[in-house]
Amino acid sequence: MTDAVYLESLSKTYDGTVVALDGVTAAFAAGSFTAVMGPSGSGKSTLLQCAAGLDRPTAGRVVIDGTELTATSDTEMTKFRRLRVGFVFQDYNLLPSLTVEQNVVLPVRLAGRRPDRRRVKEIIDQLGLGDRRHATPEKLSGGQRQRVAVARALITEPAVIFADEPTGALDMRSAREVLALLRTAVHQYGRTVVMVTHDPLAAAHADAVLFLADGRLAGSLRAPTVDAVAERLAHLGDTTRGIGALA
Numbered sequence: 001m002t003d004a005v006y007l008e009s010l011s012k013t014y015d016g017t018v019v020a021l022d023g024v025t026a027a028f029a030a031g032s033f034t035a036v037m038g039p040s041g042s043g044k045s046t047l048l049q050c051a052a053g054l055d056r057p058t059a060g061r062v063v064i065d066g067t068e069l070t071a072t073s074d075t076e077m078t079k080f081r082r083l084r085v086g087f088v089f090q091d092y093n094l095l096p097s098l099t100v101e102q103n104v105v106l107p108v109r110l111a112g113r114r115p116d117r118r119r120v121k122e123i124i125d126q127l128g129l130g131d132r133r134h135a136t137p138e139k140l141s142g143g144q145r146q147r148v149a150v151a152r153a154l155i156t157e158p159a160v161i162f163a164d165e166p167t168g169a170l171d172m173r174s175a176r177e178v179l180a181l182l183r184t185a186v187h188q189y190g191r192t193v194v195m196v197t198h199d200p201l202a203a204a205h206a207d208a209v210l211f212l213a214d215g216r217l218a219g220s221l222r223a224p225t226v227d228a229v230a231e232r233l234a235h236l237g238d239t240t241r242g243i244g245a246l247a
Contacts, residue, residue: 003063004030004160004192005051010060012046012215020046021057022215028160033186033193035203035224037233038212044196045164047212051194052085052162053077065159082111086153086161086191088182090168092145094137094152100124101133104151111156123151127181143174150181154189161185163195167202179205200229211236 005028012021021043028034036044049055051062053069062069065084069077086107087093094103104124105115124133127147137145146166153161163182167175183205185191195206203209204226211218213236221232 002030003027004032004065005194006061006063007047007051008061008063010047010050010057010062012043012050012055013058019215021050021060023060024212024215024217026210026217028192028194030159030192031186031190032208033183033206034195035206035209036194036196036212037198037203037209037229038218039233039236041214042212042218043215044212046215048162048164048194048196052087052160053081079111082107083156084159086156086158088146088149088153088161088163088166090165092137092142092149092169094145094148096137099134099136100129100140100148100151103137103148104155107152107156115155120155123154127151141174142170143177146170146174146178147181150178150185154185154191157189158191160192160194163193165197166195167197167199175199175202200226200233203229 007024007026010021010024013019024047036047038044050057053062057070067080069080072080098106101120101124105120108115124130127150129144129147129151132140132144140148167178170178179202182193182195186193197203204224206224209221209224209229211220211232218236221228
Protein backbone atom coordinates (compact mmCIF):
# COMPACT_ATOMS: atom_id res chain seq x y z
CA MET A 1 0.00 0.00 0.00
CA THR A 2 1.44 3.37 -1.00
CA ASP A 3 1.54 6.49 1.17
CA ALA A 4 -0.79 9.32 0.23
CA VAL A 5 1.02 11.61 2.67
CA TYR A 6 4.56 11.33 4.02
CA LEU A 7 6.02 13.72 6.57
CA GLU A 8 9.76 13.57 7.19
CA SER A 9 11.42 15.26 10.19
CA LEU A 10 8.80 17.99 10.16
CA SER A 11 9.57 20.96 12.41
CA LYS A 12 7.87 24.31 12.88
CA THR A 13 9.18 27.12 15.04
CA TYR A 14 7.49 30.47 15.55
CA ASP A 15 9.50 33.63 16.29
CA GLY A 16 12.60 31.47 16.55
CA THR A 17 11.69 30.29 20.04
CA VAL A 18 8.25 28.62 20.15
CA VAL A 19 8.53 25.03 18.92
CA ALA A 20 5.18 23.82 17.58
CA LEU A 21 6.52 20.71 15.80
CA ASP A 22 9.74 18.94 16.68
CA GLY A 23 10.98 16.46 14.07
CA VAL A 24 7.75 14.60 13.31
CA THR A 25 7.96 11.73 10.83
CA ALA A 26 4.74 9.98 9.88
CA ALA A 27 3.17 8.19 6.93
CA PHE A 28 -0.52 8.05 6.03
CA ALA A 29 -1.39 5.19 3.71
CA ALA A 30 -3.61 5.72 0.69
CA GLY A 31 -7.21 4.80 1.47
CA SER A 32 -6.83 5.21 5.23
CA PHE A 33 -8.65 7.30 7.84
CA THR A 34 -6.38 8.67 10.58
CA ALA A 35 -7.29 10.88 13.52
CA VAL A 36 -4.64 13.17 15.02
CA MET A 37 -5.09 13.90 18.72
CA GLY A 38 -3.26 15.54 21.58
CA PRO A 39 -3.60 18.11 24.36
CA SER A 40 -4.06 21.78 23.57
CA GLY A 41 -0.76 23.11 22.26
CA SER A 42 0.47 19.66 21.24
CA GLY A 43 0.99 20.75 17.63
CA LYS A 44 -1.86 18.86 15.97
CA SER A 45 -3.32 21.86 14.13
CA THR A 46 0.16 22.98 13.07
CA LEU A 47 0.81 19.48 11.77
CA LEU A 48 -2.34 19.61 9.65
CA GLN A 49 -1.55 23.09 8.30
CA CYS A 50 2.00 22.13 7.33
CA ALA A 51 0.96 18.76 5.90
CA ALA A 52 -1.78 20.40 3.82
CA GLY A 53 0.47 23.11 2.43
CA LEU A 54 -1.40 25.89 4.24
CA ASP A 55 1.79 26.76 6.13
CA ARG A 56 5.44 26.02 5.44
CA PRO A 57 7.44 24.01 7.99
CA THR A 58 10.67 25.44 9.32
CA ALA A 59 12.40 22.19 8.39
CA GLY A 60 11.53 18.80 6.96
CA ARG A 61 9.64 17.46 3.95
CA VAL A 62 5.97 17.03 3.03
CA VAL A 63 5.20 14.59 0.21
CA ILE A 64 1.63 14.22 -1.06
CA ASP A 65 0.77 11.74 -3.79
CA GLY A 66 4.44 11.55 -4.80
CA THR A 67 4.91 15.34 -5.01
CA GLU A 68 7.24 17.04 -2.53
CA LEU A 69 5.14 20.03 -1.54
CA THR A 70 7.93 21.66 0.44
CA ALA A 71 10.09 21.86 -2.71
CA THR A 72 7.54 23.86 -4.71
CA SER A 73 6.92 27.59 -4.97
CA ASP A 74 3.94 29.20 -3.26
CA THR A 75 2.12 29.47 -6.61
CA GLU A 76 2.75 25.82 -7.47
CA MET A 77 1.68 24.78 -3.98
CA THR A 78 -1.61 26.66 -4.35
CA LYS A 79 -2.32 25.01 -7.70
CA PHE A 80 -1.50 21.59 -6.27
CA ARG A 81 -3.79 22.11 -3.26
CA ARG A 82 -6.74 23.03 -5.45
CA LEU A 83 -6.64 19.74 -7.32
CA ARG A 84 -5.04 17.18 -5.01
CA VAL A 85 -6.02 18.29 -1.50
CA GLY A 86 -9.49 18.60 0.02
CA PHE A 87 -10.39 20.48 3.19
CA VAL A 88 -13.17 20.24 5.76
CA PHE A 89 -13.10 22.85 8.53
CA GLN A 90 -15.04 23.26 11.77
CA ASP A 91 -16.68 26.50 10.57
CA TYR A 92 -17.51 25.05 7.11
CA ASN A 93 -15.82 27.92 5.13
CA LEU A 94 -18.73 28.17 2.70
CA LEU A 95 -19.31 31.36 0.70
CA PRO A 96 -22.67 32.74 1.89
CA SER A 97 -23.64 34.23 -1.48
CA LEU A 98 -23.21 30.92 -3.35
CA THR A 99 -25.66 28.04 -3.55
CA VAL A 100 -24.86 24.51 -2.41
CA GLU A 101 -23.90 23.49 -5.94
CA GLN A 102 -21.80 26.60 -6.50
CA ASN A 103 -19.91 26.05 -3.24
CA VAL A 104 -19.27 22.41 -4.15
CA VAL A 105 -17.78 23.21 -7.59
CA LEU A 106 -15.73 26.18 -6.36
CA PRO A 107 -12.37 24.31 -6.19
CA VAL A 108 -12.83 23.13 -9.77
CA ARG A 109 -13.60 26.62 -11.02
CA LEU A 110 -10.68 28.13 -9.08
CA ALA A 111 -8.43 25.60 -10.81
CA GLY A 112 -9.68 26.89 -14.17
CA ARG A 113 -11.58 23.72 -15.04
CA ARG A 114 -15.14 23.08 -16.14
CA PRO A 115 -17.11 21.00 -13.60
CA ASP A 116 -18.37 17.57 -14.62
CA ARG A 117 -22.08 18.13 -14.06
CA ARG A 118 -22.83 14.43 -13.83
CA ARG A 119 -20.26 13.95 -11.08
CA VAL A 120 -21.41 17.08 -9.26
CA LYS A 121 -24.99 15.79 -9.21
CA GLU A 122 -23.85 12.33 -8.12
CA ILE A 123 -21.89 13.65 -5.14
CA ILE A 124 -24.58 16.12 -4.07
CA ASP A 125 -27.26 13.40 -4.28
CA GLN A 126 -25.17 10.82 -2.43
CA LEU A 127 -24.60 13.27 0.41
CA GLY A 128 -28.33 13.82 0.73
CA LEU A 129 -28.33 17.37 -0.59
CA GLY A 130 -30.19 16.85 -3.87
CA ASP A 131 -33.21 18.87 -2.78
CA ARG A 132 -31.01 21.65 -1.38
CA ARG A 133 -28.66 22.16 -4.33
CA HIS A 134 -29.99 25.70 -5.04
CA ALA A 135 -30.15 26.80 -1.40
CA THR A 136 -27.63 29.20 0.16
CA PRO A 137 -25.77 28.24 3.38
CA GLU A 138 -27.98 30.41 5.61
CA LYS A 139 -30.92 28.14 4.76
CA LEU A 140 -29.07 24.97 5.83
CA SER A 141 -28.56 23.32 9.20
CA GLY A 142 -25.05 22.91 10.59
CA GLY A 143 -24.99 19.27 9.56
CA GLN A 144 -26.10 20.13 6.04
CA ARG A 145 -23.42 22.83 5.76
CA GLN A 146 -20.75 20.35 6.77
CA ARG A 147 -22.08 17.89 4.20
CA VAL A 148 -21.61 20.61 1.57
CA ALA A 149 -18.04 21.01 2.81
CA VAL A 150 -17.44 17.26 2.46
CA ALA A 151 -18.90 17.32 -1.06
CA ARG A 152 -16.61 20.23 -1.94
CA ALA A 153 -13.63 18.30 -0.57
CA LEU A 154 -14.52 15.27 -2.73
CA ILE A 155 -15.23 17.05 -6.01
CA THR A 156 -11.65 17.14 -7.35
CA GLU A 157 -10.99 13.50 -6.34
CA PRO A 158 -8.10 14.60 -4.11
CA ALA A 159 -5.25 12.43 -2.91
CA VAL A 160 -6.04 13.42 0.68
CA ILE A 161 -8.74 15.22 2.64
CA PHE A 162 -7.62 17.15 5.71
CA ALA A 163 -10.38 17.71 8.28
CA ASP A 164 -9.84 20.15 11.16
CA GLU A 165 -12.31 19.48 14.00
CA PRO A 166 -15.07 18.77 11.43
CA THR A 167 -17.66 17.89 14.11
CA GLY A 168 -16.73 20.58 16.63
CA ALA A 169 -19.75 22.79 15.86
CA LEU A 170 -22.30 20.00 15.36
CA ASP A 171 -24.82 18.23 17.56
CA MET A 172 -24.31 14.52 18.24
CA ARG A 173 -26.57 13.29 15.42
CA SER A 174 -25.06 15.59 12.79
CA ALA A 175 -21.55 14.75 13.99
CA ARG A 176 -22.18 11.03 13.50
CA GLU A 177 -23.55 11.68 10.02
CA VAL A 178 -20.49 13.70 8.98
CA LEU A 179 -18.10 11.09 10.40
CA ALA A 180 -19.97 8.40 8.50
CA LEU A 181 -19.55 10.45 5.32
CA LEU A 182 -15.80 10.72 5.92
CA ARG A 183 -15.63 6.96 6.35
CA THR A 184 -17.57 6.59 3.11
CA ALA A 185 -15.06 8.88 1.39
CA VAL A 186 -12.35 6.44 2.47
CA HIS A 187 -14.00 3.07 1.97
CA GLN A 188 -16.19 3.85 -1.05
CA TYR A 189 -14.23 6.52 -2.89
CA GLY A 190 -10.75 5.39 -1.82
CA ARG A 191 -9.80 8.79 -0.46
CA THR A 192 -7.32 9.33 2.37
CA VAL A 193 -8.58 11.31 5.37
CA VAL A 194 -6.43 12.94 8.06
CA MET A 195 -8.62 14.44 10.79
CA VAL A 196 -7.58 16.59 13.74
CA THR A 197 -10.00 16.16 16.63
CA HIS A 198 -10.18 16.43 20.42
CA ASP A 199 -13.19 14.09 20.62
CA PRO A 200 -12.60 10.38 21.37
CA LEU A 201 -16.01 9.58 19.83
CA ALA A 202 -14.93 11.16 16.54
CA ALA A 203 -11.52 9.49 16.68
CA ALA A 204 -13.18 6.08 17.14
CA HIS A 205 -14.53 6.38 13.58
CA ALA A 206 -10.99 6.40 12.21
CA ASP A 207 -8.86 3.38 11.29
CA ALA A 208 -6.04 4.63 13.51
CA VAL A 209 -5.14 7.49 15.84
CA LEU A 210 -1.84 9.37 15.92
CA PHE A 211 -1.07 11.08 19.24
CA LEU A 212 1.03 14.22 19.64
CA ALA A 213 2.49 15.82 22.76
CA ASP A 214 4.74 18.88 22.89
CA GLY A 215 5.16 18.83 19.12
CA ARG A 216 6.38 15.23 19.01
CA LEU A 217 4.78 11.90 18.24
CA ALA A 218 3.55 10.17 21.37
CA GLY A 219 2.35 6.88 19.96
CA SER A 220 -0.47 5.52 17.82
CA LEU A 221 -3.52 3.32 18.21
CA ARG A 222 -5.10 1.09 15.60
CA ALA A 223 -8.78 0.09 15.44
CA PRO A 224 -9.53 2.68 18.14
CA THR A 225 -12.48 2.53 20.50
CA VAL A 226 -13.85 5.48 22.47
CA ASP A 227 -12.61 4.03 25.77
CA ALA A 228 -9.15 3.17 24.45
CA VAL A 229 -8.70 6.65 22.98
CA ALA A 230 -9.89 8.36 26.17
CA GLU A 231 -7.56 6.23 28.29
CA ARG A 232 -4.58 6.97 26.05
CA LEU A 233 -5.28 10.69 26.18
CA ALA A 234 -5.57 10.59 29.97
CA HIS A 235 -2.15 8.96 30.23
CA LEU A 236 -0.54 10.71 27.31
CA GLY A 237 2.16 12.25 29.46
CA ASP A 238 3.28 8.76 30.50
CA THR A 239 3.72 7.44 26.96
CA THR A 240 7.08 7.05 25.37
CA ARG A 241 7.75 9.85 22.93
CA GLY A 242 9.52 9.24 19.70
CA ILE A 243 9.35 9.26 15.95
CA GLY A 244 7.09 6.77 14.23
CA ALA A 245 4.93 6.13 11.21
CA LEU A 246 1.52 4.80 10.38
CA ALA A 247 1.71 2.33 7.53
